[in-house]
Amino acid sequence: MNKLALVTGATSGIGRAFADRLAADGHDLIVVGRRKERLDEFAASHPDVTVRVVAADLSTDSGIDTVAAIAAAEPLTVLVNNAGVAHYMPLAELPADKARELVHVKVLAPTLLTRAVVAGMQERGEGKIINVAGMIAFSGPADPSVMPRRAVYAGSLAHLVAMSQTLSAELEGTGVQVQVLCPGIVATEFHERQGLDMSVVPRMSAEDVVTAGLRGLELGEVVCAPGVEDAHLLDAVSRADLAAFGAQSPELASRYRAG
DSSP states (O other), X not given: OOOEEXXXXXXXXXXXXXXXXXXXXXXXXXXXXXXXXXHHHHHHTOTTSOEEEEEOOTTSHHHHHHHHHHHHHSOOSEEEEOOOOOOOSOGGGSOHHHHHHHHIIIIIHHHHHHHHHHXXXXXXXXXXXXXXXXXXXXXXXXXXXXXXXXXXXXXHHHHHHHHHHHHHHHTTTTTEEEEEEOOOSBSSSTTGGGTOOOTTSOOBOHHHHHHHHHHHHHHTOSEEOTTOSOTHHHHHHHHHHHHHHHXXXXXXXXXXXXX
């Protein structure tokens, strides 16, 4: 049986680069996106593998349910949760429909699609789950000068980091790997669709992001940051998180006690 991968947001950017690379590696594919014509073009350009096209909108409950049902029914070896939207703006200015869309696409969809595949991967003793987040997940402590404002977007990516790390621990020893892929600014259509001109900003290619993600899996990295040369920085973040987590006590901290 051929290897089978499902990639969301496969019409462009990192998702398309993942689909291209996985097809080149001999994976049959289920490609998911909103723009059916682009999915059809991808399928036609990869005649050497079987490509199933699924036009679905992951900002809706029905779209998520459709793709989750497919993911649960198929013997997937790879799941790439890549679909994304940005909606960079302060929370007070973020329209409710855009906030809902963002949380559906970057929190609810990857959560439910991952849930749909985990049991089958465990039973088969193999599988790879890649959640595409971004370095903005680590930007929460930044001071107010850091732009653009993006509280919900940053929070959604931070969810993917924490979920992936915790799920990786849950799945230790099962043969199923989990990775959260955290690139910086990437040369894709992503920012253009938000009306942002990033043409003068140095950007990594989507192909390099995919190379890092796949190599990171070989290295056993749960958090993969393609543009961070010193991996010890990521280790330091993890150690600090665990130190704070382990330092909790049932006693009220002295700084909160009345003087």
